[in-house]
Amino acid sequence: xxxxxxxxxxxxxxxxxxxxxxxxxxxxxxxxxxxxxxxxxxxxxxxxxxxxxxxxxxxxxxxxxxxxxxxxxxxxxxxxxxxxxxxxxxxxxxxxxxxxxxxxxxxxxxxxxxxxxxxxxxxxxxxxxxxxxxxxx
Numbered sequence: 798x799x800x801x802x803x804x805x806x807x808x809x810x811x812x813x814x815x816x817x818x819x820x821x822x823x824x825x826x827x828x829x830x831x832x833x834x835x836x837x838x839x840x841x842x843x844x845x846x847x848x849x850x851x852x853x854x855x856x857x858x859x860x861x862x863x864x865x866x867x868x869x870x871x872x873x874x875x876x877x878x879x880x881x882x883x884x885x886x887x888x889x890x891x892x893x894x895x896x897x898x899x900x901x902x903x904x905x906x907x908x909x910x911x912x913x914x915x916x917x918x919x920x921x922x923x924x925x926x927x928x929x930x931x932x933x934x
Contacts, residue, residue: 799884800932801866803897804836807914808876810844812836814917816928839880843870871898893931900927 805814815832839858847857861868862885869890870880879898883890904924905911917924 800887800890800893801882801884803879803881803928803932804832804839805901805917806836806840806878806880809914810837810840811914811916813877813915816932818932839868839870840878843872843878869894871895873898896931897928900924900931 799818801818803814803816804812807813812833812835815836843857847855850857856872858868858870860870865885866882867885867887867890868880868882870878871891871894872878879894879901881890881894881897883893887893901924904927905917905921906913908921911917
């Protein structure tokens with residue numbers, strides 16, 4: 798039931814927040830350039846999936862399953878994407894994404910000093926601590 802990482806991507810494909818669980822994956826180094834690349838690649842794949850889908854108004858990539866991990870994505874009404882990479886045995890990543898989105902709305906979007914679509918800085922201690930507690934629970 799491990800969460801390896803979390804990405805929040807704005808509607809234009811920019812990574813505005815990343816979280817890495819160093820306890821679960823200590824060999825993975827948190828690298829800003831790698832985070833930007835991963836977020837950009839996922840945004841591109843998500844956009845391509847919605848474009849090539851034979852179904853009108855496709856919701857893009859929601860779940861990607863591999864042997865050692867699963868990737869779950871939540872697309873919000875504003876176009877912000879939340880995706881989490883978890884252990885395949887995680888019981889409900891979609892519910893976790895919904896809780897993270899609610900936390901984002903309460904702690905980030907209601908902050909009058911936050912500029913929409915801009916990176917969420919680590920100094921927003923309330924959000925970071927609540928997020929870590931939620932993920933590690």
